[in-house]
Each structure stands twice: as C-alpha cells, then as structure tokens.
Amino acid sequence: MPDTLRKPTLDKDLDKLTTIEQATERVSRGIMAPGLSLIFVLICALVAALLMTGQPGAVVIVAAAVVGAYMALNIGANDVANNVGPAVGARAMTLGTALIVAAVCESAGALIAGSDVIGTISKGIISPDAVSNPSVFISAMLAALVASAMWIHLATWLKAPVSTTHSIVGGVMGSGIAAAGLNAVNWTTMGSIAASWVISPVLGGIFAAIFLAFIKTAIIYRDDKIAAARVWVPVLVALMSGIFAAYLSVKGLKGIVKITLPMALIIGLVAGGIFWLLARPLIAKQSRGLENRNQSLRYLFSLPLIISAGLLSFAHGANDVANAVGPLAAIVHTAEAGEVAAKVSIPLWVMAVGALGISLGLLLFGPRLIKLVGNEITKLNPMRAYCVALSAALTVIVASGLGLPVSSTHIAIGAVFGVGFFREWYTSRSQRRADYVARRAADQSQPKAKKTSSEDQKHRFLVRRAHFLTIVAAWLITVPAAAILSGILFAIFRIFIR
Template sequence: MSPKGSLDKDLEKIVHVEAAARSVTRGNVSHGIAILFLGLSGLLAITVTGASTEAAIIVFAAILGGYMALNIGANDVANNVGPAVGARAMTMIGALVIAAVFESAGALLAGGDVVDTISKGIINPDLVPDPNVFVWGMLAALLSSAVWIHLATFIGAPVSTTHAVVGGVLGIGIAAVGFDLVNWHVFGAIAASWVISPVLGGVIAALFLAFIKLNIIYREDKIAAARRWIPILVAVMAGAFAWYLSVKGFKRFWKPDLTTLLIIAIGSFTVVYAIMKPLVRRQSEGLENRNQSLRKLFHIPLICSAALLSFAHGANDVANAIGPVAAILHGVQDGALSAKVTVPIWVMIIGAFGISLGLFLYGPKLIRMVGSKITKMNPMRAYCVALSAALTVIVASWLGLPVSSTHIAVGAVFGVGFFRESFTRRSKRRQELMQRQRQSRLGEDSPPVDMKPAHSPEEILKRKLVRRSHFLTIVAAWVVTVPASAALSATVYWILSLVR
C-alpha cells in the first residue's frame, strides 16, 4: 500500500475518534445540565415550602417531577414537530425553539390550576386507608412512569406519557390496597384508546393524503390546482385548531358549548381562507409546474401547526409531571386525600421548564425517528399528519372516546406510509402521468415514449415505505407501557414500604 493510502486511512481513523469524542462530550454536557436542573428543582421546593419534618419528601417529589418533565420533553414533544422537521419545512434548531416556547406557554398559560392527579379517576383516593400510603404511592407511580419513558426514549420509541402515568397509578393502587381500588370501567376506556388513537389518526391522515394526491399532485396543472385547494386545506386546519385549542388548550378558564365551538371554527375557517387565497396566488407566481413547487406552499402552514400542537400539548401533558407532585404536596401538608388539588405556581414552573429543557437536551433523537426514520416525509405528508392530530382529537371528543395525542400523531405517520405503499402498488394513473411528463421533457415532436413501469410488480410488492423494525418496536412499546409501568410502580412501592 502506498504511503498516501496509509496516511489517508490514519487520518480517517482520527476523524472517527474525534467525532466519537464530540458525541460523548455532548452527552456528558446534557446529563450535567439535566442533573443541575433536578438539583435546582429540589432547591426551589425547599425554598418555597421551608424546612419541616416532611421537607425530604417534598424535595424528593420535586426532583421526580422535574425528572418526569425532562422525559416528557425528550419523548412526547417529538410528535408535534417531527413531521415538519422530516419534511424540511423547519430546521432542527428552529423546531426546538418553537416547540420549547409554545410548550412552556401552553403549560403556564393554559396548563390548568386544578389537575386530576389520580389519572382520570383510575383509582379512588377515598379507599386509601392512610395519607402516608397515598403519598408514597404517588412517589412510586411518578418514579416508575418516568423511568419507563426514559427507557422508551433510549430505544427510540415514542410512547404515551399519560398511559405511563396510568400504569404507575394502577400498579400502586393494586399493590397498596388491592384490585377493588381500581375503577375498571375507566381503565377499560383508557385501554380502548390504545387501538382507537393510532387507527383513527392513521385513517384520517391517509384520507387527506389521498385527497391531495388526486386533486393537486397528479393534476396536469399543479399550480392551478394548488391555488384552488391549498387555501381550503389551510382554512380547514385553522378551523380544526381553533376548535382543538378551545376544547383542550384553554379548558383552564373557558369551557365553550357546541354552538360557540361551531361559530369559532367556521369563523376561523372563513378568515384564514380569505387571507390564504391571495397569499397562495402570490407565492405560486413564477413557480414551475412540479411537485417541488407545491412543497414550498405548505411550509408556513406546517410551522404554524407545529407551534399550535406544541401549545396544546404543553397545556395538557404538563399535568403528567406536576399532577402527582401537587398530590404529594397536598397529602404531606394537609394530611388529606383528594382526587383534585390546586397546583402551586412553583410546581408549574418546574413542569414547564423541565419539558422545554428535556426537548433541547434529548429531543432530537425522537424528532428524527418520527420525522424521517419511520417513513419518508415531505411537506404534504407532514401536513396530513398535523391536520389528522387536530381532527382526531375533535372527533374523539365528540364521540366521548379517550385518545392519546402520541398514538394519534405516530399512527398518522404510519397511515401516511402504509397509504403510500398501497398507492404505489395500485396506481396506474401514476405511471401514465410519469409517461406524459417524460414525453413533455423530450418534446411533443419526439417519438412516443415506450414507457415501462419504473418497477416490476414483484419489485413494487417488495417495497416497504414504512420501516417494519421501527413499526414493530413502537407498537410493542405501546402495548407494554401500562403493564410495565404498573409492574415498576408496584416494585418501587414495595421497596419504599420496606425502607420508610
């Protein structure tokens, strides 16, 4: 081998070592910042509540609440911005900033000062014989659910933080009192959402993608079709988000009736349509009649949808971190049990800041998973995922069905990918359009193109546009989230009962 070849190989090894060293260093810095945040959470707790005989429990609860918030940010927020990042409508840094700002705003402005700490009524605190049992049980539930979400993030599986908390509460309820403590009717409704959420989200996303393909992408004049339909689609999204935020985002201080919701949704649709119609026309002027041009027209709607989804998520899921902490604080200080408690502002700050910090430190891994590793995204597909998330929550709320926002968003990603697989196999129109486009590029006077399919039927059947390994990993994590969290919670509670 020549000296030059040896030198190149040595330099390449050095580059790999340097890259590995940078990766390890970044990981250590992230862990250090996370540990510092947990320490400050405990310090804030002792500063606000003061020294007392229960101070150690309060500090421990605050640290666990901060740990849970970090894990929510690392895992759950990816569903809101991942598709937009995968579609390259947003950079990773831009997505992190937008998500952090709107998650914090949602948590602090609309997070709710009264939180259902017993996870949607899954256990009845009146049946708990001793407040101390309740306090230690909540500590076990919070720790076990946070550890499970941490593990799911490590393996790259977006899971429902609400289901993790449900499992944790279920486990300590059974371990502390027995099966009679559990409201099995409520638990059954929550379990139904494991199937309802992803299926409903996937179907709605696939239907919108089919509509976009047939009415915009595969039209002869794509720009004219885009000018007609994109304002309507964006207006539909605006109406859906107006309804979504009215029902979910501002429930702390406003509960509108159905008539009011319809007025808000229709009004938002009308206003946004009036704005978008001339805006899309101006944006489309001079654009070529190709798919790449269409993608540019979806960028702004995607950014807006990511921000609105993050706001609604912060308003709703911050309760998974701070609810148990508020319950522990209430039980320790008042010595009473209650299904609903008031959340102090300092606890809300820990939850809101922890979610944003977890997103910055550990969120990119799951953002890449949701945005690009399950199936390839473009702005049209990502738009369908975002719109599906809002519409599915509306439909489920109207039907009285419990759903998971995580399962909806990831189910929508699956739905888009599986629809693409099916469409690729069956679409003769697509092959005909490709033939016309190729003939157009060659010129009308050229001999007719003998267009052969881009792929043989056997090759098309083998094409998997959804990565099966990720699909199976995520579905398996969904199935075991509640039982795993319950088993962890019961084990932790048993250990704590021995040492306390």
C-alpha cells in the first residue's frame, strides 16, 4: 500500500501521550509546593498534639502551631529574598545555590542565635493590662498571627516584598484595638515604627549610592582597573567584615550574649583589620593575569558577595524567626499557665517550627521574589549587589545606634532602588564617566564604546517604575491592612475561644 494512503495512527497516539505527560508534569509542578507546605503544616500540628496531650489548652495550641507554621512559610517566601536576591541577580551564584545557602544560614541563625526570650505583646505595642484576660489575649495573638500571614501571602502573590515585622506589628495593633480600644495602643511606639517606613529605605538607598559612587570613582573608571582593585577591594572586604561583625554582635547574637553598641564597634574594627590583612594577598593572587575590564572586577567581587548573602541570611534568621513564633510562644505559655506573662521563653519545638518553616517557604516559594529583587527592579552586577549588602548591614548598625526600629526588607529594597536611581543620575550627569567613555572610544586597542546621544542618556531609565510604585504602595498599606484584618478575625475568634 502506498505510504500516502497510510494513517500514522501510532504516531498520533504517541504524540497525544507525550502531550498528556507534559501537561501532567506541569500540573504536578503547580501543586507540589502547596502539597509539601500542607504536609509540613500537618506535621507541625501532629507534633504539637503529641507534646501537648493532656495539657491545658491543647486544642488552641495545636491550632496556633498550624498558624505559626503557615506564617513561617510565608516569611520564607517573601522576606528572605532580600538577602540573596542581589547575589542571584548579579550572577555571583545560581538560584539553586542561593536557595541552599539561604536555607542553611536562616535555620542556623534561628536555632543558634534566635532570641530565647521575647515580649508577649509584640514590641510593646499593646499595654499588657489591656489584654490581661487569658482567653482575650490568646484570641488577639491568634488573630494577629493569621492576619499577618494572610497579608504576607497576598503580598508574595503580588510580587511585593513587604516587612514581616510591620505585618505582625499591624496584626497585634488591630487585635489590640478590637480587644481594648484605641487607648490600649502605645502610639509613641507606633509613631517610631511609622517613621522607620521612610527612614530605613532612604538610609539604605543613600548608603548604597555612596558605596557605588566610590567604587565607580576609585576602581571602575580608572585606566588601570586591576591595580585600583588590588588597593581598594581589600579595603571594601575589610569594611564589609567589620560591619557584619558589628551587625551580628548587636542583632544576631543577642540571644546568646548581651553586647552593647560600643563593644560591637570595637569587635567590628578588630574583625575589619584581620580581614584586610587576609584579603590583600588573596586579591593580589586572584587578580594576576586578569584583563583590564569590568568583567574581571566582577570576578573579584563575587566571593565576598556570596559570603555577605550567607551572613545576612544568618542574621535574618536570628532576628525574624520571632515574627513567626513569638505570638505562637505567647499562646503556648498562656494556654498552659492560664495567665498572661510580660515575657516568655520560646520552647525548642516552637523555634524549630519557625526555623524549618522559613527555610521550606524559601525553597518552595522564594524564587518568585528572588528573581524580582535580583533582576526585575534594576540590573545588578557583583559590584552593585555588594553595595546593597554592605548598605543593609551598615543601615541596621546606624539605626540601632539611633534607637530606630527598622525593617531589613525596607533597607535592602531601598538599597536596590538607591543603586538603580544613582546609576540613572550618574549615567546622564557624570563628567568623569563621559571622559572615560571618550578616552576608551579613542583608544583603538580597546573595543569601541557604544555611541549614545546625550539626549538618550538623559531619558534612560534604569529602574522599573511599575515595581517601585507597587512596592511602595504595599509598604504603606501593610500595617493598616494587617490591622483591619486582625480586628475582624479577633471578633470571629472570640465566638469560639472563651
């Protein structure tokens, strides 16, 4: 029979089977992350049920464990992206490597240096006397936890990195008002938190722009980039080391030992000197044989950037795990003791829920915001990403000295925007850059620079305005949105919790 008369039925069936397999694989990818999250939440509920069997308030504690696990997953999905996103966007490490490094460092920071004692009325927002009734207090904390988790979940879906600290603050404020009225709120504390919405991202952006301006002036637009890098990269590594040593002393190790700010600065100076001595021969060795171009500089900045991302994740785990498990620990203590305490200890199993939940949330849902922070706001390379990491640590140190409550999310995102907006200004206004480009174009031995008219340079946007407006809007409504939702949930929970 001629081939033209044959029906390729087998080929058609095989094509259909292949299409079905591909469709099934895509669907399974979509449900795998929620499925694993559900399994984690159920395991947390089971552990809480086994540990609390026969204890007073066991049902409430199990419900709180479920909500705490959900909150931790959302913190991992949203907040941790700020620590590793710039390094991924700069291609200093792959997304998979970033997820592993961040997950390990977040868990280590939470379990090793996480705060073992916290205030039950988050950050002194609500007067303890206003919610002294145990059932009212449990309802308020549970409502705050659910509301903040739901808001962070929505923000992650909208691709808006928000402050988990501000979310839980808004949740506590809303349930506190619903429980005891406006007079229950410490408005002085709320005022300082509101001020940090503006101060922390602006400080982060300014510091990042200053660091980037220095790197451009001292290294990038020098005729001999490699020689300049041999001098200044060890200094920048020392500065990073000193700042992180002070940062971890003040914030990351507060659960182990109490260190004052002057002591932390001394530790930072010593650490900076040591790492400067170590970095000089290392950078000299790495720079041998490198070509006199920006790609070589990116290589020299990559390793310090990876280390800074890990340290930021460690410090974040040490500090922000309390956002997930603080209210949960307060509920556990109140349900067991039958009274509201000013401060409570966090049980190990509660801390494990927070640490593992943050890491799992990062692994399952973190890539969405990591890509946003690293690639979609502005273009980052290792030098620019290094400025973001350095700025984040320095801003926290300065804010701690000023006594300002700040958000690591706001600082990191502010630093990314600061780098992008500075590049826009520098591209159109810098005479040093213009002279450098002209010299390079005139040098026949170098690749000719891309010709761009001055008018084009002035209208060249290097920051995506849509993301800027979305993120700022999300920041502004985080506290009121979490507060309103928490107040509504509190009224519902009071029907069931008596």
